[in-house]
Amino acid sequence: MIEWQPEPKRITQKIPNQHVFLYQGFAELINNEQVIEGKVFVKIDWHPFPNINFKFLYHGEDRTDLDNQDNLQLKLTELVPQRRLKAHISYGQYRGNKKNQLLGHLTEQFIQGTTDNLSSVVFHITNFWGFNISNDFGYEEDEHGNEIEIERESWLSFDGQFIFDHDPWHIVLSTLDNCHDLEELLTFEGGYGVTHICKIKRLDNATFTLEQAYQIIEAFIYYLSFVRGIWIAPLLVSGFDSEGNQLLEEWRNPIIQGDSWQHGYHWFDVDSSTEIIAPFIGFMKKWQEQKWKEVIQNAIQWYIESLKHSNGQNSSIILLQAALEKTAWTFLTVNECVTSDGFNGLKASGQIKLLLKFLNIPLEPLDQYTEIHKKAKELNWKDSIAAITEIRNAIVHPQVKTSNKSQFPSEKVTQEAFQISHTYLFKCLLKLFDYPYSID
Incomplete structure (x- = not known):
C-alpha cells in the first residue's frame, strides 16, 4: 500500500538567501523586571551561515540593558500556548518616539x-x-x-x-x-x-x-x-x-x-x-561501529575542508593525508592486517600503501601527473605514494627535505599532489562503504 503522509509545510525560495520567516507577530522582550511590548520577526538568516535571528520593533523611550542579558527572554504572545525563549541582542537602534529596532538571535531551540x-x-x-x-x-x-x-x-x-x-x-x-x-x-x-x-x-x-x-x-x-x-x-x-x-x-x-x-x-x-x-548501507554500517564512527567523521570533515582550498593547496594536502593515515591505522589494526607495533614501524607512505593494497586500490601512475613525474625522476621517488608523502613532509618540515636543483615544492607540484591525495581518500571511502561499482 502506498502511503503519502505526511504533507508538511514546504519552504520555497525564489532567489538565493531569501529569508524564511518562522514567526511574525506581537511579542514581549523581557529582561528581569523590564517588559517591552512590540512586534518581532523570527527568521532563518543565511550569512555567514544558516542561523535563526530575530528583529524586534517597538515604539517608546524604553531601552533594555544590553550589558546585562543573562535573563533576557523573547515571549511569542500569538502562539498557543505562549512561549518564552532565551535570546541575545547584538545590536540596538533607538529613535525615541519613532520605531526602535533590536537585532538578535535565539540562544535555545524552540520546540512546540x-x-x-x-x-x-x-x-x-x-x-x-x-x-x-x-x-x-x-x-x-x-x-x-x-x-x-x-x-x-x-x-x-x-x-x-x-x-x-x-x-x-x-x-x-x-x-x-x-x-x-x-x-x-x-x-x-x-x-x-x-x-x-x-x-x-x-x-x-x-x-x-x-x-x-x-x-x-x-x-x-x-x-x-x-x-x-x-x-x-x-x-x-x-x-x-x-x-x-x-x-x-x-x-x-x-x-x-x-x-x-x-x-x-x-x-x-x-x-x-x-x-x-549504493554506498549508503556500507556507510551506515561503519558509522554504527564504535571503532569507526569518529574515523569516518574525521575523514569526511577533512575531505570536505580540503576541497575548499581556502588556504591554498598545502592545507588541503595535509588534511587529506591525515585522513588517509587515520583510516589506515583503523582499517589495518581492526582487521588484524598488522599489529600496532608493526604499523608504527612503517613510514607514512608504507601505512597508506598497505591500506590501498588491502582495499585493492591500484596506485596512481606517476606519468599521469606531469610535474610530479619530473620531480620523481629528480628525487628518486618510487611511486605516487612516496611522492605525496615527501611533498607533505616538505610542507610541514621545510628544512628536512631540501633541494638546490629546483624550487620545491612548486605550485604545480602541490596541485598534482592534492589531486592524487584526494583520489586516494575518495576511493578508500567508497571501498569502505562497499560501493559496488568500479571506481578506477
Whole structure:
C-alpha cells in the first residue's frame, strides 16, 4: 500500500538567501523586571551561515540593558500556548518616539509539541543538487525464489526522490519544485538555497523520539555532505503521527554548519544516476561501529575542508593525508592486517600503501601527473605514494627535505599532489562503504 503522509509545510525560495520567516507577530522582550511590548520577526538568516535571528520593533523611550542579558527572554504572545525563549541582542537602534529596532538571535531551540511517539520526521536541506529521477521500485524474492519488482513507498508528488533504507530506518530525499531554477541562480550568485526535503521513519512503523531522529539525521547529513563535497545544513524538523498529523515543530540552528553554494566534486551523473544510494548501507554500517564512527567523521570533515582550498593547496594536502593515515591505522589494526607495533614501524607512505593494497586500490601512475613525474625522476621517488608523502613532509618540515636543483615544492607540484591525495581518500571511502561499482 502506498502511503503519502505526511504533507508538511514546504519552504520555497525564489532567489538565493531569501529569508524564511518562522514567526511574525506581537511579542514581549523581557529582561528581569523590564517588559517591552512590540512586534518581532523570527527568521532563518543565511550569512555567514544558516542561523535563526530575530528583529524586534517597538515604539517608546524604553531601552533594555544590553550589558546585562543573562535573563533576557523573547515571549511569542500569538502562539498557543505562549512561549518564552532565551535570546541575545547584538545590536540596538533607538529613535525615541519613532520605531526602535533590536537585532538578535535565539540562544535555545524552540520546540512546540511532543518529542515522543513520532511516526515520522520531516526536515529541509540546503544546497544539494537537483534530480528528476527516483528509485521508487525495489526487488524481493517470491516463494519460489524468483525476483519480483515491488513498488516501494512514494511520497507526495515529487518528481525526483531517492529512497535510502538501512534497518531500522527509511529515508526519502525529495527535490523541491523550485530546486532547478534556484540551482541556476546559486551557480552564478552563490549563497544558500533550500533545495530538498527529507522524511525519516522506521521500516517497522514503530514510533521514536526526536533524540533518536537526530541520531539518524546527523549520520544522513554527513553522508549527503560527503556526496555533495560541501557541508549540507538540515533545517526545521517537524514530527508527525501515523495519520500524518503534525505533533512537533522545532526551530534551531542547524546541527551542522552549512556551506555556501559551490560547484563541488561529484562522482556520479547528477541528472540521471541513482549511484549515490549504493554506498549508503556500507556507510551506515561503519558509522554504527564504535571503532569507526569518529574515523569516518574525521575523514569526511577533512575531505570536505580540503576541497575548499581556502588556504591554498598545502592545507588541503595535509588534511587529506591525515585522513588517509587515520583510516589506515583503523582499517589495518581492526582487521588484524598488522599489529600496532608493526604499523608504527612503517613510514607514512608504507601505512597508506598497505591500506590501498588491502582495499585493492591500484596506485596512481606517476606519468599521469606531469610535474610530479619530473620531480620523481629528480628525487628518486618510487611511486605516487612516496611522492605525496615527501611533498607533505616538505610542507610541514621545510628544512628536512631540501633541494638546490629546483624550487620545491612548486605550485604545480602541490596541485598534482592534492589531486592524487584526494583520489586516494575518495576511493578508500567508497571501498569502505562497499560501493559496488568500479571506481578506477
